[in-house]
Amino acid sequence: MLTLKIQQMTINGHPYLCPDCASEAFTLDGAGWIDALPVRGNCWQSHSWEEPLITLGWLKQIQAASTGRQRAEDEDTFAIVIGGVAFEGTLHPDVILDDLKRAARDVYWKKIIKPAARRRKNAAKRALKRPFKRAAAAVTGTAAHTVAAAKAAAIGAAWDWNTAGGDPDPDYTPEPVNPCPVCVGGYVQLDTNIHDTTRVRCTVCSGTGEID
Numbered sequence: 001m002l003t004l005k006i007q008q009m010t011i012n013g014h015p016y017l018c019p020d021c022a023s024e025a026f027t028l029d030g031a032g033w034i035d036a037l038p039v040r041g042n043c044w045q046s047h048s049w050e051e052p053l054i055t056l057g058w059l060k061q062i063q064a065a066s067t068g069r070q071r072a073e074d075e076d077t078f079a080i081v082i083g084g085v086a087f088e089g090t091l092h093p094d095v096i097l098d099d100l101k102r103a104a105r106d107v108y109w110k111k112i113i114k115p116a117a118r119r120r121k122n123a124a125k126r127a128l129k130r131p132f133k134r135a136a137a138a139v140t141g142t143a144a145h146t147v148a149a150a151k152a153a154a155i156g157a158a159w160d161w162n163t164a165g166g167d168p169d170p171d172y173t174p175e176p177v178n179p180c181p182v183c184v185g186g187y188v189q190l191d192t193n194i195h196d197t198t199r200v201r202c203t204v205c206s207g208t209g210e211i212d
């Protein structure tokens with residue numbers, strides 16, 4: 001059994017088509033092993049006919065003359081003269097390794113790499129904006145903290161000095177406390193929105209507001 005899948009072909013320059021539907025794609029099937037027997041044509045619409053001109057032996061010669069395909073873009077063509085009859089045409093491409101590789105690559109590219117690249121690009125765009133905002137927030141936060149701490153210290157000192165009966169004890173030494181330089185009272189303000197601020201627990205001092 002030998003089957004050639006014809007994509008299109010001519011005999012002596014004339015298109016050879018399915019006699020029923022004029023389809024140019026069909027198979028030529030040679031049954032058995034006797035080279036002198038004619039082959040049958042079978043088109044994709046299930047029309048079937050005997051082709052007395054082409055024998056199994058000729059079909060084998062046509063197959064032998066076909067170029068085959070090495071790369072995905074190659075066509076499998078044939079052009080051969082047998083018994084004074086010129087056959088020319090293209091065989092339906094059999095799937096070759098390069099087709100699979102190419103298909104895998106194309107699918108890989110379209111389905112996986114491209115979306116991933118797009119996602120990464122978008123993420124990069126977002127990430128570009130984010131650190132700036134956060135850095136700006138951190139800067140203003142620190143500045144605000146410093147000012148607030150200075151104010152608190154000033155008020156605290158004034159309070160201590162002015163409280164009735166609260167004369168400062170000259171021997172009194174306050175606990176050595178170092179306020180956390182990053183936060184205010186253990187919390188950091190994050191500008192997540194223009195009007196919305198979020199307080200997050202400071203990771204430097206674990207939310208105590210003090211460092212040792």
Ligand SMILES: [Zn+2]
Pocket residue numbers: 018019020021022023043044045046047
């Ligand atoms: Zn047909």
Ligand SMILES: [Zn+2]
Pocket residue numbers: 180181182183184186187202203204205206207208209210
């Ligand atoms: Zn802190």
